[in-house]
Amino acid sequence: MERASYKLVEKQLNSGDTILLLTDGLPEQMNSHMVIFDYSRVLKYFDEIAENTPNEIINCLVQKADEWVDGQKQSDDITFVVIRVL
Numbered sequence: 001m002e003r004a005s006y007k008l009v010e011k012q013l014n015s016g017d018t019i020l021l022l023t024d025g026l027p028e029q030m031n032s033h034m035v036i037f038d039y040s041r042v043l044k045y046f047d048e049i050a051e052n053t054p055n056e057i058i059n060c061l062v063q064k065a066d067e068w069v070d071g072q073k074q075s076d077d078i079t080f081v082v083i084r085v086l
Contacts, residue, residue, distance in 0.1 A: 017085040018050045020057065025078035026065050037068050054082035 013019075020042075027039045042061070049060050058080045065078060 013085045015085055018054075018057070019083040019085070020046050020050075021081040021083070022061075023077055023079040025074075025076040026061065026080075028076060029065055029069055029078070030072075030075065031068050032070055032072060037065065054084055057082045 022042070027037055027042050029037045031037075041064075045061060045064055046057070049057050052060070061080060062078070065074075
């Protein structure tokens with residue numbers, strides 16, 4: 001990780017903003033066709049539900065993950081932290 005490159009981004013947070021932190025478990029989850037869920041799909045769903053409560057957001061993303069794998073064994077941990085700025 002010492003040589004990993006990354007981009008530093010600074011954002012102004014405002015009251016009502018919602019932040020989603022997650023591990024790579026959901027975006028890298030594969031369905032039965034060996035297609036990954038992908039970060040673009042996470043972003044799409046998050047955009048649709050970002051105004052919901054943190055618990056509702058997590059529950060919705062867990063449901064989407066379950067639907068995606070359609071009964072297959074989960075291959076990695078899936079962890080979410082949702083923060084609502086007051």
